[in-house]
Amino acid sequence: MSTQLSQQLSHSNETLRDGWVPVNETWTYASASTITVPSGAANKYQKGDRLRFKQGAGYKYYVLTAVADTTLTVLINTDYTVANAAITDNYYSHEMNPFGYPDWFNATAPTWSSISIDNGSGGQPTTNVHRVRVTGRIFESQIQASGTKAGTNVVGCRFDPSTLYPPYISTIWHSIGYGFIYNQTDDISYTLYGFAYLTTGFSWNCDADYSIPDNKVIGSLGVFCKYEI
């Protein structure tokens, strides 16, 4: 009895040490970013929880952005997607930094609005870095891109986050972050102020008295955003 208890406690200690708790239930694929779980999920999981499981060799890592009674929704990213295959070795964690959790994920390039920035001939500009993370109920992203200003307006850049980011639960026009545009040839810079634009867009604009000339080459565009989910 003592040996069995000792083994059970040893297993518990390992869980406590690495931060991952076995879910002891069956998860199944629902979509590339959702998982079907037994009823009652809202009593066990919450936004910001970290997940890991296997679909083949090695763990995949995720962070929850929504919980319904039988569905977990994870942050969309290009590093790990849920495959239409069996899920094994599934764990969750309420901790910030359980062992192996990557914290930041790569994301698909945004589809930039045609009134903000393009590639100089109407196509999409180059997005070099797009990283996303969730801690607790805070979502944040970092983007670095380059291209050409499209249109004579104050819009440094704009895109629709609805297929990339978790839902934004605050009100429109709320501030979400900052940005910056730099043109090395002319040695000019523009500070951008990010906000939730109408109902579908995130926009980073410069001051209204300081619009960016049409077709100005943008050597570097850097923006970040952070908001409650």
Add this chain to the structure above:
Amino acid sequence: MAETRLKQSQSIVGDGWSPADETWTYASASTITVPSGAASKYQKGDRIKWTQTTVKYGVITAVADTTLTIAVNTDYTVANAAISANYYSHQANPIGYPGWFTLAAPTWTVGEIDNGSGGQPTTTEHEVRVDGNLCITRILGHGTKAGTNWYFSCSNVGPAIANTNSSMTLGACNAGWSGTDHNGVVRYITGVGWFFTFDSDRTIADNQAISVFSSTFSYEI
């Protein structure tokens, strides 16, 4: 045996710290030598505490097979002395962990900002915290603009940035003096440094006394 395991469980659950159960030794003021296999146990963002006469705290910024590197700070350094009572934690806020650490002043580019006579401006706050793979830095200071460009820059700011490209925008910043505020952003330019950057049509005059400059910015490590 079971009683020992139970006490370990109660300890971990109670305060968030797991005993390392291995020997750590001094390597430098910001690195600790640990047994081989550290990358299977520790990762960036983990909190550690150890005792060298007093209890000390750190946050891991790099892990190699036998070496833990912590965020360099002036609150706690690893002394060249025996290490005892060593713990680690994957949690955000284990008991006693300070969260923020004080850093030495950054090295400012005196051709862009100085103390009015070519020396370093005054940094009154330089604090850092690491949560997972996110580093948050807070800087406050004052000085005198040197030159007429629309930025000033520094180096020696916290742990190294990761997954950057060319020019990342990391946070808002401000430089102000009586009646005037310039708002801008902090950028990191790969291989160059950390730039407090403002709109280029609002340059700050040479020798303008800046009564306060400040920023809180964050980046991936």
